[in-house]
Amino acid sequence: MEFWDVLWQILTVLAILPRFIGLLVFGLGAGWLALHIFSHHEHSWQVAAVLLVCFFGLAGAMLNFMPPGALGAYTLGAGAALLYWGLRKPDDEDASKKKK
DSSP states (O other): OOHHHHHHHHHHHHHHEEEEEHHHHHHHHHHHHHHHHOOTTTTTHHHHHHHOOOHHHHHHHHHHHHHHHHHHHHHHHHHHHHHHHHHHHHHHHHHHHHHO
């Protein structure tokens, strides 16, 4: 194995890590945004329907065009966001505002 082959393998591994972390953070942001918009009571049912179609449509498009590790990072981030912010009670936010 030549030096350039080893260097190329090292650079490939180093390129995978930022993509994984970036898509994990993007998944967190997408999950938070979906829950934030979905939880507002001032919107109509059409907004909620479009939001869900776009949220799951993005995952479906990523399934076709992204490598499996990138899709896994996105779904881990989105799932974590949906679990964390989806299971929080609305009075948790009010209590944190009162403490400040």
